[in-house]
Amino acid sequence: MxxxxxxxxxxxxxxxxxxxxxxxxxxxxxxxxxxxxxxxxxxxxxxxxxxxxxxxxxxxxxxxxxxxxxxxxxxxxxxxxxxxxxxxxxxxxxxxxxxxxxxxxxxxxxxxxxxxxxxxxxxxxxxxxxxxxxxxxxxxxxxxxxxxxxxxxxxxxxxxxxxxxxxxxxxxxxxxxxxxxxxxxxxxxxxxxxxxxxxxxxxxxxxxxxxxxxxxxxESVGDGATLTVTVDAEPTAETLDAIEALPGISSVGVTGTTITVHCISSAKTAVLDAIEATGLHVSDFTTERTSLEDLFLKYTGNSDEPAESGDDAAEPATDAAMEVEQ
Amino acid sequence: MSWTAVARKDFQDARLSRSLWLLTGLFVLFAAGMAWVYTEIEALGAGDPELTALGLYDFLASSATLFVSIAALVLAYKAVAGERDSGSVKLLLGLPHSRLDVVLGKVVGRTATLAVSIVLGFVVALGVIVALYDAYSLVDYALFVGVTLLFALVYVSLMVGISASVSTSGKAAALAFGTFVVVELLWGAVATAAVYVANGFALPATITQYPTWYFGIVSLSPSAAYQSALATVLDGASTTGEVIGGTAEAVYLEPWFGFVWLALWLVVPLAVGAFRFNRADL
Known part of the structure; x- marks a missing residue:
């Protein structure tokens, strides 16, 4: 048909x-x-x-x-x-x-x-x-x-x-x-x-x-969570590779000594363990559930941005699409 | 063909236009007034009753020319462009009508609307004629009304063609009004200017030296063509060509050629408008 x-x-x-x-x-x-x-x-x-x-x-x-x-x-x-x-x-x-x-x-x-x-x-x-x-x-x-x-x-x-x-x-x-x-x-x-x-x-x-x-x-977000971990030193590539190798991880990002991980809820403990295993100390962490609304906002960018802001702003949305397809 | 549904809808809609009813009221007064004024003039110079009846049509035709051209403009310039402006075209074309159906339906619907006013005006005028004249011909009167309705169709078609060729009411208004001014008010000047240019930027000394095609241009405007067409069906009424240039020297100066000009005015602007509308993004 x-x-x-x-x-x-x-x-x-x-x-x-x-x-x-x-x-x-x-x-x-x-x-x-x-x-x-x-x-x-x-x-x-x-x-x-x-x-x-x-x-x-x-x-x-x-x-x-x-x-x-x-x-x-x-x-x-x-x-x-x-x-x-x-x-x-x-x-x-x-x-x-x-x-x-x-x-x-x-x-x-x-x-x-x-x-x-x-x-x-x-x-x-x-x-x-x-x-x-x-x-x-x-x-x-x-x-x-x-x-x-x-x-x-x-x-x-x-x-x-x-x-x-x-x-x-x-x-x-x-x-x-x-x-x-x-x-x-x-x-x-x-x-x-x-x-x-x-x-x-x-x-x-x-x-x-x-x-x-x-x-x-x-499903892609229902069980999803955002884990934000603060560590005592700048994470190395080794740390990041270790996290990425875990099951249930959709993305990993770093800003200074803060690691942001999008993953399924059940992977959170494993992420913390992996970080500790590479010799870093976790000084603090927070977790947040992702809703469908968040997903929509993530795809469509920050809704406060003017629609005319052009190609640059469209990039993150494209990245997001690739993530979901995985 | 689905233009009938468009025409019916359009007739229902357009006949409720207030400006149309205002114009119709004026036309009824004008047509009846003309018929009455003519009896007064006739009383001044005693004449052959049949000849005066023909003169009556000249009188009525001049009021009809003015009414039909202005009413067609008011009634039809927004026919398509106005729907594009407001967005109602999305309702219209969301239904299974081709764009050509829309344009044709508009022409038929608005002509029917205008025809109601014309017939109303001429019925009242006929009342005056029956009351005041000894001799009149109902057949001639019916022919006169028939040709006037054809003229209304031509004018509505011209205005719908203009409306279909542009994207907004503002542009349609400017183009429709500009066209009206040129073909109705400045047409003589246009013809003279053409002679002036063709003659090496000078005018011939007398009108008898004007080229034949000058009279052709003069006679091709919609209202001149309408009067030629009337002269054909009402044998013996005055014609533009005869009035200005003596005997017809070319086929396009024959009174019947008025019908050819009317046909061109009916088809050409509408075809251009339909073509442009068909290609447009709404």
């Missing part, structure tokens, strides 16, 4: 700004796939290319086996989209919007049933210009659901929704997957993706830094 979404070496440049660089990604049928990354990472650029709103400057895209650029209309007959940065038609009612989506897909859904499903049936005959952000988001979701699409592409779907709304959104996603649809769901908030997604991709500054299941990601 071919992948529902397949990106091969996809690059997008706007003038001399590279919004997306050599992205490879495959989303399988029936998955809920989370597309994570901070604002400005290139998530919407990727989604816009799936729908042929914009075209890649390099690489190949296949969605439901079709090339967006050449089979755009056929493709969109089978896709439901909740885009980012959209605007509704202020003078048309909610019902007219949904009816338009149904007519466009030449379907025979009942607009009221769709509005009912997203919880705004009571506002069906009000003009969408007067809707709140959350109601608008529900309305566009209803439009996306028209015609039972094979693929739902949701760009930041929980924007403007309160916690209850976000939960309803997740329920609808689960219903759609149960029906057989594939869901591609972008967000800059980890928890929302964590709650529904089978697999996630993490995008940072236009590059894919990790693709894995939530469980694997959790």
């Amino acid at each position: 071919a992948s529902v979404i397949e990106l091969t070496n996809v690059t997008k440049q706007f003038g001399d700004v590279t919004a997306l660089r050599d992205v490879d990604l495959a989303v399988e049928k029936g998955e809920v796939f989370g597309f994570l990354g901070p604002n400005g990472a290139g998530k919407s650029t990727t989604i816009d290319m799936l729908l042929d709103f914009i075209r890649p400057t390099g690489g190949e895209i296949r969605v439901l086996g079709m090339e967006p650029k050449h089979e755009s209309v056929e493709l969109r007959k089978r896709v439901g989209i909740l885009p980012d940065g959209y605007h509704v038609y202020d003078r048309l009612t909610g019902r007219q919007h949904v009816q338009f989506a149904i007519d466009s897909k030449a379907g025979d859904d009942d607009p009221m049933a769709l509005l009912e499903r997203v919880g705004i049936a009571d506002a069906a005959d009000r003009k969408a210009g007067g809707y709140s952000k959350g109601m608008t988001q529900r309305l566009v979701l209803a439009m996306a659901l028209a015609g039972d699409p094979d693929l739902l592409v949701l760009d930041e779907p929980t924007t403007g929704l309160d916690p209850a709304g976000a939960r309803e959104m997740r329920e609808i996603i689960r219903e759609e997957v149960a029906r057989g649809a594939t869901v591609f769901f972008s967000s800059h908030i980890l928890e929302q993706v964590e709650a529904v997604c089978d697999r996630v991709a993490i995008l940072n500054r236009g590059e894919l830094v990790a693709v894995d299941t939530i469980d694997n990601l959790r």
Whole structure:
């Protein structure tokens, strides 16, 4: 079975700004796939290319086996989209919007049933210009659901929704997957993706830094810890080699007389023993558990940094990706 | 073809535009007023009733030219660019419409909207005519309304073409207004300037010495083409070519050629706009 979404070496440049660089990604049928990354990472650029709103400057895209650029209309007959940065038609009612989506897909859904499903049936005959952000988001979701699409592409779907709304959104996603649809769901908030997604991709500054299941990601950090050890003299290469040789170590770093070790929790004692065995004395040490959130932050860099800080800042994220693959 | 869904949606949306209803109100008053004013003028100089009815169409056509061109501009310059500006184009193109379908649907939807106003204005004017005239031809009147609707289609298509070729409403407004000024207000000057340049930066002494193609340029503007087309269907009404340059010396000065010019205005700007829209990143 071919992948529902397949990106091969996809690059997008706007003038001399590279919004997306050599992205490879495959989303399988029936998955809920989370597309994570901070604002400005290139998530919407990727989604816009799936729908042929914009075209890649390099690489190949296949969605439901079709090339967006050449089979755009056929493709969109089978896709439901909740885009980012959209605007509704202020003078048309909610019902007219949904009816338009149904007519466009030449379907025979009942607009009221769709509005009912997203919880705004009571506002069906009000003009969408007067809707709140959350109601608008529900309305566009209803439009996306028209015609039972094979693929739902949701760009930041929980924007403007309160916690209850976000939960309803997740329920609808689960219903759609149960029906057989594939869901591609972008967000800059980890928890929302964590709650529904089978697999996630993490995008940072236009590059894919990790693709894995939530469980694997959790496993890679769930038992993980950061051990910070202060010793009485500068550690030698011998010490570091001894630590690295231990099982369960993912990285070792040194600053002066401080050694920082990322490892699984059970390896902590062995690390301390190894340090002592090379003749150094441990004067102090602390340990810290790593959470999924830490992992996300590690991949996407310090969130306080401006997104424009360029290539240098992207480097640590790339290193992190290599670590996880080991 | 999915342009029908786009056209229907667009018609629902655009007909609620307040500026359109304001313009329609003015047009209804203007068309009815013209019909009435003409009876007053006719009363001054007693004449052949059939000839005066033809003169009436000149009167109505001049008000229609102004209304249609301005209303089409107001109604259509944002048709595509405005959706790109606001982001509603992502809803529209998230649904299975080709970009050409969007452009064609916009032309049809907005023309239908404008047609409602035009028909409304001319129905009221017909009321005035029926009340005040002894002789009138319903067939001629229907032909006149029909050609005016064609003119509206052409103008909307021109404005949608402009709208589709740029990325923001601001650019569309500037281009649409600039086009309106040039083809409606400065067109005579454009033709004269062309003669001036071609004649070695001097104007011929009298208008009879102007080259034939000068009259061709004058007659190709959308509103001149509309009046030529009207002259063709309403046999005997005045035409631009005859008014200015005497007998037709070239095929493009024949009144029926007005339909050819209208067809070009209908297709060429729209094709350019659709081509540019098709290649654009949204």
